[in-house]
Amino acid sequence: MPKPRKISQSQYETLAAFRFALRQFLRFSEQAAQGAGLTPQQHQAMLAIKGFPGRARVTVGELAERLQIAHHSTVGLVDRLTAEKLVTREPSKEDRRQVFVSLTKRGERLLEGLSSVHQEELRRIGPELRELLEEMTGGEGDS
Template sequence: MNNHLDKEVYESLAEFRYQLKKFLHFSDLEARKVGITPQQHQLLLAIKGYPGRDYVTPRELGERLFITHHACVGLIDRCEQQNLVTRKRNPNDGRSVLIYVTEKGEEFLEKLSEIHLNEIKRIHVFHDVFDL
């Protein structure tokens, strides 16, 4: 069973990876330009983009951001100090909290999301690499 992939497949995968890295670099720079860290931007997006609701638990955030619970709580703390997010008691479980994006956080997120959508349209990452 010696099925080799065509050179074009490797080129497409390499180009896709390059474009992803390039986009992530762009994203990090844009977050810093508006005055927040890339991690804060990712946290805001993970909350606002969570399927079916506009809040998350710290555990869900850690899972979405691929960071430990301890690191996630620290990031939430820093975001809360800058009024980007707020914690509210979980009405279904008094031992846990729910994390929401504040109005200030939403302003940052909306601005960055518009910038990111324009960049995605500009580079056509998925269309060019895989002929979608």
């Protein structure tokens, strides 16, 4: 394992500021989800489904991986989203053990509204995040 590099006080401050800015964004996201009647995890699941590369549906296993939660927890989350008519389940035609999850029209509308306010917030805080990230990765303040 390589020897850790010496971290300067300014690097600690930049790292702390970056983490604080990320946490503020996550708190904004949590509150936006709750304001829309969702839990933050439900919002994350819907975004993971809609944003899955190359297709508009995911397996429960893929969703679990994207959310970094256990398969059985994902099943419960999908159950709750299904009860709210935000997602639908469809068994795979090739492998009956797999179940695909996709957003309903209602889920799409709700996610679009949330994604719009998230984009606005990112436009607002983006310059600060970009500056902090550049300070952390651009070599500024290295010893």
